[in-house]
Structure formats: structure tokens, C-alpha cells
Amino acid sequence: MDQKRTPLFSALKRHWEASPLSGHVPGHKFGDVFPAGARGYFEDILKLDVTEISGLDDLHDPEGIIEESQKLAAELYGAEETFFLVNGSTVGNLAMIMSTCTRGGKVLVQRNCHKSILSGVELAGAEPIFISCEVDERMGVAVSIKPARLKEALETIDGIEAVVLTNPNYYGVAMELDELVAMIHAYDIPVLVDEAHGAHFVLGEPFPKTALASGADIVVQSAHKTLPAMTMASYLHVQGERVKRDRVAYYLKMLQSSSPSYPLMASLDLARFYLASLNEQDVKHVYDDILAIHRELEKIEGVEVVVPEGGRKVDPLKLTLRSSTGLSGYALQELLEKEGLYVELADPQNVLIILPLAVQDRKHDMIERIVRALLGQTKDELEKARLVIPAFPAEISRLAIPFGEQYAYKVVKCSLEEAVGEVAAKPVIPYPPGIPLLLKGERITRATLESIKVLDQLGARFQGSEWLKRNYMFIYKKEKE
Template sequence: MGISTIPIMNAILSHLQHSPGSYHVPGHKMGRGLDGALGAWLSQAGRLDLTEIPGLDDLHAPEGAIREAQSLAADAFGAEETYFLVNGSTAGNLAMILTAVRPGEKILVPRNLHKSVLNGLVLAKAQPVFYHPEVHEEYGIASGVAVETVREIVQSHREAKALLIVSPTYHGICSDLKKIAEIVHEAGMMLLVDEAHGAHFAFHESLPETAMESGADMAVQSTHKTLGALTQASMLHVRGPQVDRARLRKRLQLVQSTSPSYLLLASLDVARHQMQTEGHAMMSQAIEAVKKGAGRLATSPHLNLLDENNTPGNFRVDPLKWTIGVTGLHKTGSQVYEHLHLQNRLTLELSDPQNVLAVFTYTDGDRQVDRLVKALQALEPAAKEAREHEVLLPKMLYTALEAKLLPHEAFEMDTERVPLQGAAGCCAGEMVIPYPPGIPLIVPGEVWTEELISHVQTLRDAGVRFQGVEDSRMQEVRVLPQQQKGV
């Protein structure tokens, strides 16, 4: 079994070679029934959209091509075992938490957790203990987690079963996972890493170390975000003796579809193969192009590019992520994002009141970098003429809130709608999630404060979109009824 093998793709192609007759699902029958534009665009890809039939293995009990592909992926990403995920990194985060903690047990989680982690806490009926990442004041975003913060939270909650951390963050900032793993393991806990944005780290020495290299027990990666898998295709990597593998496999069956897409599975296999055979060279050209572009952007007086030199705490930063402070243009990030999208046909990953975020991958080179740099720098002449105005800049995105109830307790309770400005003192009955990046500002069971209400209003007025809430306009929010406040 060599790295040039692509087991799942080969199994599918072998099946198609024999002109098979389809008397099984899916209903479009190997693409024949795909209608109109979708059928035209998918073309031959529809023939690959198969199901668990002889020769194609079974994701939930792999013995053939899928098992071989997962083994090859484990070797490529530095894991002992790798599991393919067709329900995105969400499924991996859910499975990690359900494996690590039982109902009522404590797990240490960062305040900048993704909403899927909170959903995992609800399903596991776990008791979260929140700790806080550093806040990059200049950009108003979550930075890495200080080693001392981990040491303090672990010492204060020795009974916790695991610590979960987000590294890299959405903005590409990486914590010192190696030192954190040592602290967590000395306390007898598992280290779980939401590494959704770091699938590419394993394939170039200029990139930060992976969670597996650093000693994590489990790590989830969105292979589709920074490598060549199709959207929703991800991986869960496992290493070390602390993970109950049988328990993990059972939990994966709870959160994964019983009808996994073979297009997604094949794309994971192909993405791994591509990185092992060509990845280093492709990463090298992308990193070099982005480095040159960053140098050009550094000469721009009205733009501020986040990198390791201006990130307090000695945190590493993924060079393929550009967090660009745009307040020097006298515009909000949302305004810059919209301008680039409408006027330049350039769509960035996200915006917030202060910044825009651009994601580069192994596919990008000088042309792609140059196009973005020119579009950004073209905004600068107007900035010189712009009238100075205050851009709303929230100072603290991730604040400590009083929790009256555990998330799963609040999740089960009835709620009522109240105006946002009248929610102070009420227990939240829903998550409030600026999206992207998908990080909850408040979770069910926590108490609304005047400070948080003002912060949400600031984001709302700056054009930020919200998920998790019934009223996406953020005029009203769901809270627990008044008589439940003191529960």
C-alpha cells in the first residue's frame, strides 16, 4: 500500500468499468436522472455518486477501500488512526466530546469555541468550564491561548476529563500546542483540538506544527477548507493511549449519516493523495507568492496585515491567512468586503467591524495574490480624501458571563421573546453567533449583560450577520421566562 494508491477512487472506477446496471439508490441512477443545469454541470461526476454496494466498502464498518484510504490518511497526517467525516468537522467535534466526557463530567473549553462544540456539550450533557484566549486589541479578535492560562484552568479543575482548544483560530493564530499538551497530559486529561483550519499544516515546514505532531489525543480538520476535498468532507485524527477507540467509533456512528456520499469520501482520498505526491511543491509556490504579496501590502499606509511580528504572545500565524485591518481606509470591514465583492468580483472569507479575512491555499499563486493586493491598494487614494469618522471597534469579543444553567439544561426549557435592549438580567435561551466565524457570544443558560447587549448592537449596526437566533435582525432574542432566571 503506497502513497500513490487512491483506494476509494480506484474502487469506484473499477465498479464503473463493467457497465453496471443500477437497481439501487440514489434515485438519479448514476447521473441519468439529474435534471437541467445541475446535470449538465455535474456531467460524469453523477456516476460517482454511489452507495454502499459490493466492492465499495462501508464507512461505518470499513474493511476494504475506505479502511485502506483512512490508513493512508493517518500516515499522511501523522496520526495512529484517521476517520473520514462526511458531516463536516461538526461531526468530528461532536464525536470528540461525546467520547471524552460523560453526562455531568467537566470539560475545559475556550470562550472562542465554534457552535458545533457547544452542540456537543448539549448532547453530552457535559459541564463546560470556560477559559479565555488572549484578545488581540489592535484587531479586536481572539488570539491564541496562553500556556499560563491553560496551566491555571487545569490546576483549578483537576477533575475535568479533557481540555478542548481551537488552534489555529479562524484568523490563523496558533497556540503552543506542544506545551499545552504536556500540561494537559500531566493532569491526566485528554487534549482535543478543533484544528478545522489547519489541514494543510502537515505538508510544509514553513507552516505551524500540527496538533498530532504536538501531542494532541484527537484533532478535527476541515479537509475541504484548505485542501482539495469537497465541501463538508473532513477528517478526525487520533493518537495516543487515552482515547477509547471503540467508544469513539460508536459515537461517530451517532453523528454521521448512514448514507455517506462517495463523492465526499473519494475527495478525501484524492486530497490526501495530492498532498503526499505534490503537496510540498504546491505549498511552496503558494507560500512564496503570498509572502511577496504581504511585502507589497506592508507598504500600504492605510492597511494593516496581521502577522507574527504584530501578534503579542509569540503565537504563530498561518501565512496563508490574511487578516487585514481596514480602519485606516475610514471604512468598516463589511464595507470593504462588499466593495471588493461588487466592484472587483473578489469574495473574501469574512468581514467584521475592523477587518477582512482572505484565505489562500495551495492552488493560489502570483496572479491571485496580485489581483487582491491591487484591489485593496486601489481603495487607498479615496481614504486620503475620506472624512474621519469613528469606526465601531468592540474591545472584547469573548467576555466572562454568569451561567445560571448548564447549556443542556437551558436547551430543554421553554423560551420567550424579548427586545434585545430589554434582555439584561435574563438567561439566554438561544445562541447568538456572528457568522462567520461562528463563535457564540452567549450560550443558553448564561445571563445577558448591558455590555454584551451594546456589543451585539454594535455588530448588528456594522452589518454583521447572526446565526443561532430566531430573529436574525437581532431586534429580539429568546430568553428563559422570568420565573426561571434564578434557577
């Protein structure tokens, strides 16, 4: 197929240029009905914001331009079938789990997974069994699972219906998937990969290897994270016979909006086109530009570029910075934002910057803002960040109270000091990155509680947990007989 084509975007463009008169939704009527003060910001994109009218196909029953766009994406990524997602990678994670797991079945889950993975397992009625992760001591973050630990789980646990891996992690650190996938496939179990941060890996070196190339059965990617796609625009890829594609399509129809956004779908078409247009020399220029940024940063006093230990493969687009003077990542983030540089996330030690998949015209501006931010440090602001390693359970673990039994318990308040040994009734999720530090149904340990307290003191943001600041949390208690 001709990867230079953009069938969906081109059709939307032709439709607008034919001066259509809207007798259909949406109500803004190509931007004619819109607040005057905002029209200038939206008017071009509203020209593409249409619905399933004649000639523009239907995401939930594609047979025209959407079908062709999805086939082009499948060809580029080496998938047998690709689905466009307009509800983010979250909906892809939900669909891939619900299409492979049954109520009461078991699913192996890498513990440093995104919260949407757990939502999918809960919706499927399956039982999650967690495989703990190795921690990169230099970066202070969870990275990969050990093959020996995976093998132990596969050999000792009956009824496993799927294995869910997360690769790369939020910081771009990637695992060697080939051995893990082959090990899982030896038991004829499908491999599900949340590759949200790896939509550009198909370009090859210097980027990590794709999950599809390693043999994964179903893979979800957030195109909007590193490709020129709009927020929530994502891909779901399937290959092989272990995953039933009709079930994937069934759950996507159920979980995705029945009025999918055409601008989002067109941006997926264009993101695929952009990737396909990059040649080896283009990729080299991008990588050389990133190396130049690293060299400039090495000259700056007070900051260092953090890379994983042990030669682990890391995505060059992910730039992890740390203060070399003892400033926490949250405090460094605050200083950078005062200079107008907004980072992707902060943690107790680091800030993460996602670089563009292009030669960065504003790299010198970025460097100058980092320099100005570091000049803003004062002795009063310096604080030695304690090393906060995710206090995940060791080895292989299960929920203390499974999802399917939690309804039988009541939810009560408990002070943080009295929570150790109890079972959490609400998750604790630092956001970003959206990886639960404590799961609903998980037993609260002293180490986990200390990690939560330190993160809160350093300035971490938790989703929906103002109660932590009031020094209490919610736990499960058995209803009285």
C-alpha cells in the first residue's frame, strides 16, 4: 500500500472544500455556531469535525476511508490488524483484557502497570496475579520483570489466560521482550503489551524494539504521546491466532464512543503518514540533535542527565534530569515552570522531559530556561530528596481481597497511623504517571505507607485523594453478620 497516502484526512479536506451545508450533528456547524472569542482558536479544526455521513465511513463498521487508514497503519507497524482508538490507550487496555480474560480466570500483570490495566481486569471479573519488578537504583523507578520470576509464575499457577506486560516504562526504559514472549507462548498464553510510550519504536535503532516485532499478540500504543497526533488518539494492533479479533472489535464498539471524533482519527492517519515519511537519515538527524542537547546539559552546573544502569535500553526521546545539588524533582519542576518550561512529570528525584520526534528548533531556548531555573535556587529551597523506591510486594502476589469479593465489605475511614496491615478500599495513584502505588484490595504495608507520606511531603499529586492530606485513608471491613 502507498504509505504516502492519507485517505481519511484527505477525504475530510475534500469534503470541506466542496462547501457542504450541514444538516447533521455536531451543532457547531463547521464552526459557524461558536463563541466569537474562541472561534479563531478552533475554526480550522472544526472544518474536519463531522460525523458518519455519506462517504466518510464509520469507525465501528469501517469499509471505506477509515478501513483503508487502519490497513495502512497495520502495514507500517507489521500488524495483521490495527484499530483506531479515540478514547486513548485506556480503552485499548480495557478492550484487550476483556477480549482475552474471562470471569474468574487468572491474568498475570506486571506490577508497575497503568491504572487502566487494573480497571480492565476488574471489568473482566478476572483475578490479577502480580509479578514484581526490578528497580533501577540509579533512576529510582521500577523497570522490568525477571525471566526467572515469570517462569515460576507460569509453572506454578494454573488457569492463566493472559499475561500483561508494560513496555517501555514511563521513563522510556525498555525490557528485552523476545525471551519473555517466547516463554509465555510456550504455554500457549497470549501476550498483551501496554506499549503506550512506544508508538515510534517501529523506526528501529536507536529506539527500542517493538512489542509486535518481539511476537506480542496484542499491543496498545498512545500515538499522541510521541507522534503528531491529538490527545487521546491511539492504536491497537493484533497479530496471530491467540487473540480473537471479533471479540476485540466487539469490546471496542461497546467501550468507545458511538460518535468518534473525526479530527482524532484524521490525526492518527497523519501520524502514521509522518512516521512513514521519516527515512534513516531523518532519524539520524533527530538522534544527533538529542545527543547535542545532552552535551549542552553536561556543561550546566547543578543538573545531570540520568540514564538507567546496566546498559538497559532507553528511548532517546525521554530526557530524565536531576538536580545535582539535592533539589527534589518536585522542587526542580516548580523552578522550571517559573521559567515557562513544563515537564511531563516529576518524582522525588527527577523530572522527565519528552523531546519531539524532530530536530528541535527551540532546544537552545530550552537550555537557557533550564539555566535560568537553576540560578533561582537558594539554600532555603534545597532539600535532599529521600530515595523513594516503589514499595511493591516482592516476587509474586495477589490482592488480599479479590475484586469479586470486595462488594461484601464496607468501606470505613482509618487514620494513616492505624492503616498498616489493613486492606485498602481506594487506590493511591500518583499522577502522572498513573501507576498505582497502592491497589484497591491490597494490604497496606509500613513501607508503602512511608512511601506515600514522603511523596506527599515532597509535593506529589495524587488523583482523587484529598483525604491523604487530612491524614486518613479508606479501608475494607467485613460487614457484621
